[in-house]
Amino acid sequence: MTFIETVRLNDGTLMPRLGMGTWYLGEGRRSARTEIAALRAGLDAGVRLIDTAEMYGDGRAESLVGEAIDGYDRERLFLVSKVYPHNAGRGKLRRSLEASLRRLGVDYLDMYLLHWRGSIPLAETVDCMEAAKADGLIANWGVSNFDTVDMKELFRVPGGDRCAVNQDLYHLASRGVEYDLLPWMHDHGVPMMAYCPLAQAGSLRRGLVGNAAVRKVAAAHGATPMQILLAFVLRRDDMIAIPRSGTAEHVLANWAARDITLTDDDLAALDDAFPAPTSKEPLDME
Numbered sequence: 001m002t003f004i005e006t007v008r009l010n011d012g013t014l015m016p017r018l019g020m021g022t023w024y025l026g027e028g029r030r031s032a033r034t035e036i037a038a039l040r041a042g043l044d045a046g047v048r049l050i051d052t053a054e055m056y057g058d059g060r061a062e063s064l065v066g067e068a069i070d071g072y073d074r075e076r077l078f079l080v081s082k083v084y085p086h087n088a089g090r091g092k093l094r095r096s097l098e099a100s101l102r103r104l105g106v107d108y109l110d111m112y113l114l115h116w117r118g119s120i121p122l123a124e125t126v127d128c129m130e131a132a133k134a135d136g137l138i139a140n141w142g143v144s145n146f147d148t149v150d151m152k153e154l155f156r157v158p159g160g161d162r163c164a165v166n167q168d169l170y171h172l173a174s175r176g177v178e179y180d181l182l183p184w185m186h187d188h189g190v191p192m193m194a195y196c197p198l199a200q201a202g203s204l205r206r207g208l209v210g211n212a213a214v215r216k217v218a219a220a221h222g223a224t225p226m227q228i229l230l231a232f233v234l235r236r237d238d239m240i241a242i243p244r245s246g247t248a249e250h251v252l253a254n255w256a257a258r259d260i261t262l263t264d265d266d267l268a269a270l271d272d273a274f275p276a277p278t279s280k281e282p283l284d285m286e
């Protein structure tokens, strides 16, 4: 089956389904040159979506992304950033947004997310997001780390139903969102952006990468376990994934995971090893 490259947002915008995360980039784990080369390898291969946040390295990830995208066609890119909860109110949100735009070297974001819920009322954040949209500084806005109860509350706020995406932790070994959040989001036309789709290279769940079922499915596809984790998340066509890598080799391996279609037998084996939830579970977060 051919990979479905985009998902349609509630305003009709097509958002790429596979992008690049940037947490910990720009923080010296590798040289800036290597990390910029990794992001550019992705862009050159066809990746259009980049996820970042004002929080990441106190803006250093956004600055690194700004360097990486310099010279690329802005219109082809889909840039997502996030505002700290304590900045998601009147006056402050605009300042945060303008600082993110400056670091990224662009004049609008495709998507701006509330990073997680804080004490500023949702209605105020929605107003600020809508004002930024009206002024052309963002094309869309969404939320992150919202569970079902939060989404329902958001949708009761005036304009809250314009929320375009919800970004939550989701990977093969953390499937709690499948119980009632994903069905609710599906019914309301809100796609999920899956963060930590690789369970941070497996470190979030011991035994995940070495699991016999994961390894067997990987071998059957001539793929790596990491690519199978990604293919698992992307099996749903209302799911967006933003794996992060600081190396070109891994960025390209992740991009190539679009070519993997898991069979019913693969999915049954993965389900056996990492069952879907049968009751409500607390939202997993990083």
Ligand SMILES: NC(=O)c1ccc[n+]([C@@H]2O[C@H](COP(=O)([O-])OP(=O)(O)OC[C@H]3O[C@@H](n4cnc5c(N)ncnc54)[C@H](OP(=O)(O)O)[C@@H]3O)[C@@H](O)[C@H]2O)c1
Binding pocket: 020, 021, 022, 023, 024, 051, 052, 115, 144, 145, 167, 168, 194, 195, 196, 197, 198, 199, 200, 201, 202, 224, 226, 227, 242, 243, 244, 245, 246, 247, 249, 250, 251, 253, 254, 286
């Ligand atoms: N909204 C939120 O609250 C929130 C929270 C967490 C993350 N996020 C976003 O989601 C993105 C992804 O999550 P994440 O960065 O925490 O974790 P992740 O993408 O699940 O895993 C990243 C780790 O996997 C390794 N890796 C990547 N591709 C690989 C491959 N093909 N083979 C082997 N190893 C590979 C990376 O190392 P190498 O650099 O060596 O490849 C890195 O150690 C973040 O970067 C961020 O943009 C959002």
